[in-house]
Amino acid sequence: MYKNKQKLLIAVDCIIFGFDSEQIKLLLFKRKVEPYSGNWSLVGAFINENLSLNEAAQEILFEYTGLKDIYLEELQTYSKVDRDPGERVISVAFFSLTRINEIVEESVEKFDAHWFNLDEIPELILDHREMVDNAITKLRQKARYQPIGFELLPEKFTIPQLQLLYECIYNKKLDDRNFRKKIFSYDILTKTDLKDKSTSKKGAFLYKFNKKKFDSFIANGYNFEL
Amino acid sequence: MYKNKQKLLIAVDCIIFGFDSEQIKLLLFKRKVEPYSGNWSLVGAFINENLSLNEAAQEILFEYTGLKDIYLEELQTYSKVDRDPGERVISVAFFSLTRINEIVEESVEKFDAHWFNLDEIPELILDHREMVDNAITKLRQKARYQPIGFELLPEKFTIPQLQLLYECIYNKKLDDRNFRKKIFSYDILTKTDLKDKSTSKKGAFLYKFNKKKFDSFIANGYNFEL
DNA sequence: GCAAAAGTGTTTTCACTACACCCATGA
DNA sequence: TCATGGGTGTAGTGAAAACACTTTTGC
Numbered sequence: 001m002y003k004n005k006q007k008l009l010i011a012v013d014c015i016i017f018g019f020d021s022e023q024i025k026l027l028l029f030k031r032k033v034e035p036y037s038g039n040w041s042l043v044g045a046f047i048n049e050n051l052s053l054n055e056a057a058q059e060i061l062f063e064y065t066g067l068k069d070i071y072l073e074e075l076q077t078y079s080k081v082d083r084d085p086g087e088r089v090i091s092v093a094f095f096s097l098t099r100i101n102e103i104v105e106e107s108v109e110k111f112d113a114h115w116f117n118l119d120e121i122p123e124l125i126l127d128h129r130e131m132v133d134n135a136i137t138k139l140r141q142k143a144r145y146q147p148i149g150f151e152l153l154p155e156k157f158t159i160p161q162l163q164l165l166y167e168c169i170y171n172k173k174l175d176d177r178n179f180r181k182k183i184f185s186y187d188i189l190t191k192t193d194l195k196d197k198s199t200s201k202k203g204a205f206l207y208k209f210n211k212k213k214f215d216s217f218i219a220n221g222y223n224f225e226l
Numbered sequence: 227m228y229k230n231k232q233k234l235l236i237a238v239d240c241i242i243f244g245f246d247s248e249q250i251k252l253l254l255f256k257r258k259v260e261p262y263s264g265n266w267s268l269v270g271a272f273i274n275e276n277l278s279l280n281e282a283a284q285e286i287l288f289e290y291t292g293l294k295d296i297y298l299e300e301l302q303t304y305s306k307v308d309r310d311p312g313e314r315v316i317s318v319a320f321f322s323l324t325r326i327n328e329i330v331e332e333s334v335e336k337f338d339a340h341w342f343n344l345d346e347i348p349e350l351i352l353d354h355r356e357m358v359d360n361a362i363t364k365l366r367q368k369a370r371y372q373p374i375g376f377e378l379l380p381e382k383f384t385i386p387q388l389q390l391l392y393e394c395i396y397n398k399k400l401d402d403r404n405f406r407k408k409i410f411s412y413d414i415l416t417k418t419d420l421k422d423k424s425t426s427k428k429g430a431f432l433y434k435f436n437k438k439k440f441d442s443f444i445a446n447g448y449n450f451e452l
Numbered sequence: 453g454c455a456a457a458a459g460t461g462t463t464t465t466c467a468c469t470a471c472a473c474c475c476a477t478g479a
Numbered sequence: 480t481c482a483t484g485g486g487t488g489t490a491g492t493g494a495a496a497a498c499a500c501t502t503t504t505g506c
Contacts, residue, residue, distance in 0.1 A: 001261075001312035001313040002235060002272065002312060002313050002315070005235055005272045006272065006273075006274045006275055007233035007234055007235055007236075008233055008234065008236050008273060008275065009228060009231055009233055010233075010234055010236060010316060035227075046228065046231045046232070047232075047234060047305075047316075048232045049232055049234065049307070049314055050307065051307065052305040052306050052307055053303055053305040053316070054305070074302050074303060076300050077279055077300060077303065077318055079273075079278040079279040079280070080278050081275070081276065081277065081278055086227035086228060087227040087228050088275055089228070090236060090273075090279070092303055
């Protein structure tokens with residue numbers, strides 16, 4: 001149909017974040033193909049005719065982590081003409097938030113993957129470091145006004161866990177009384193009668209994120225901010 | 227280098243906003259090529275090997291408006307497999323903010339272009355309507371925390387003009403005393419001793435956006451919000 | 453002199469901050 | 480019984496919201 005128009009290679013790369021109850025982590029892989037075989041890299045793949053970019057990213061994530069229905073969002077395109085010395089490739093970066101504990105261990109081992117702290121990211125191929133930096137920036141910005149933090153926590157979590165996550169995201173200590181006051185004021189959590197005693201003798205109650213309550217909170221014109 | 231990998235058509239489409247001192251407007255074009263020749267459309271073009279997406283978008287904007295160095299930002303990709311019935315095309319949408327009065331009139335006329343109010347957008351080809359809606363959402367969000375509004379105003383503008391622009395963006399009346407108080411509190415405008423008498427007998431002083439002051443405002447850790 | 457838009461301050465309200473102690477429990 | 484993290488309330492502060500009148504000037 002569109003004759004004489006040039007076609008190009010197009011790829012997706014995925015920035016995968018996790019949270020291990022102490023730190024936010026980034027999942028990186030030892031690259032298996034040339035150029036740069038053996039170096040640390042994001043996971044990615046070329047796009048073919050049969051999938052949208054989002055679908056392709058979902059597939060990659062499933063292949064490398066064993067997870068489906070991961071939180072996934074487009075970051076931006078990277079299209080400098082010479083960004084890949086092999087050949088011209090336009091890449092679309094996606095960032096994804098995962099629950100570390102749900103990731104199928106074998107998948108990760110099979111691919112020589114490793115979780116890195118954000119302040120210990122090794123050298124990455126091509127412009128992947130730039131992608132990661134942009135993703136971190138976006139994570140920090142977005143977490144402030146959207147409830148994406150819950151994507152990084154297990155289904156049930158304690159308030160201290162949630163607070164710690166936000167302290168990691170903002171790289172800043174938060175006041176526990178004010179934090180509780182704020183999160184409870186939104187009334188978007190459901191308290192369970194279970195306690196997590198893994199970090200204290202007293203134990204902390206477990207909560208679930210209540211999407212219905214959250215949606216009606218937003219529908220009523222309120223703004224979420226943590 | 228990357229053998230056996232499929233290549234795809236990739237295009238950019240530009241959402242062009244303007245402000246005519248009364249309304250926010252969208253610049254649309256009568257499409258000249260099949261499919262859908264004669265229908266309203268965003269401007270766009272296929273990407274070739276020699277340009278990054280951003281460069282390609284800049285070129286398109288120059289060709290169709292005669293403007294250089296337009297404010298331009300990537301919106302997102304549109305990659306549904308069947309989004310273009312002609313052939314599979316992945317499109318990257320950019321949104322741009324322009325000063326209507328600077329746009330070269332002949333460029334616009336030559337291409338059968340027209341400025342539409344946001345509530346009078348005609349039917350558009352393909353998924354362009356979705357792109358426009360996403361762009362409007364992004365404009366509203368972004369205007370709140372970044373000083374992008376000034377990109378839509380002439381170099382010199384009055385406070386009532388600026389307020390009207392924000393009222394259009396948010397679709398909401400603002401209190402003039404509070405608006406002035408806030409914008410002046412940031413100390414990011416330079417007052418000129420010129421008055422614009424086009425809208426009142428008394429005349430309103432003209433101001434310029436002072437990027438230096440703005441940058442140091444941000445550098446000092448303050449947040450812009452209007 | 454009057455119509456029409458520009459410009460100006462004060463009070464109230466509410467959300468954010470800072471801050472210190474008791475509770476429950478396992479060891 | 481004590482060490483450890485979980486959980487609670489209040490007073491002070493500062494920013495946002497609400498609100499009405501004076502100024503200027505072309506007609």
